Amino acid sequence: MAMDTDMNQVLMLDGNALAGLLADLFGADVTVVPAKCAACGEVNEMGALHAYVRAPGSVLRCPICGAVMMRIVQTDRTTRIEMRGIAYFRFETGG
């Protein structure tokens, strides 16, 4: 999947930029968590995914194939997470 416009390239951030939001959602820092892209099968740390945050929601894309891996939309009262683009991710929960 190709990026459509130069603007997308200019606005792209790293998954690490969503560290605070992701930690709110998962209760832990997941930026070094390996995540497998459901489209191409590549495994990258969450912090290395490409992040797009200047929209009504936040989008994480695979840095290899560009497929959408996660979408997060928040309103005042609800959080909606879609992550069918992630085959799995795995993180330590202590103990």
Place this chain on the structure above:
Amino acid sequence: MARPLDWQLATVAGVRDETDTVRSFSLTLPAWAGHRPGQHVDLRLTAEDGYSVERSYSIASEPERAPEVDITVERIADGEVSPFLHDVVVPGDRLEVRGPIGGYFVWEASQPGPLLLVGGGSGVVPLMAMLRHRARNGAMNPTRLLLSSRGPGEIIYRDELDRLAATNDGFEVVHTLTREQPPGWTGYARRIDEAMLAEVLEPLDREARVYVCGPTALVETTANALVRIGLAPSQIRTERFGPTGT
């Protein structure tokens, strides 16, 4: 001890100008869990009507300075947060902060081996935390910083970088000035490109760890060029801050 995700009220302990448009703020945190070099804090401003806005700022100081942390902020003329920090905030003020956040863009002195840091403008901030931490721990690993600035007056931490480079502990700084060069300037005078990166990398081992932080376009150019030079993507960690940073 507060958890990283809890907001706490930091007290501004000091304010220091780095350049005409860049200023550092020392914050004292009541319950700081300690950070690793490269991590950031979230800062939240809330207006009287309840409207609130958050920004992430890289921590500039080394962990050894805890519970005080420095952030270094570029004033973005049409920004919502940075003009407030620059024009209004004075020592003694309180700011809502949480952190440290983000374990991905982190280097610690316990990680051996050569290190290449590439920064564009205020992208030097998290790299400075790494360099201050490195110096504080007496690390001797070969380390080079390639820093791209627009002109000589816009080099952030210029004097401190020169001092660090003068200690002969294996650290060198290489500047490129993209728009304005002082008379007699013999350094690089163009945007970062593949040839420049190859030259800066040459004294280091090809196995160097690389950290790149700056505007997205600079980070893209740098990361792609380093892969063409032959580095593995897994050696390279990036922190893009968008068109100019906010």
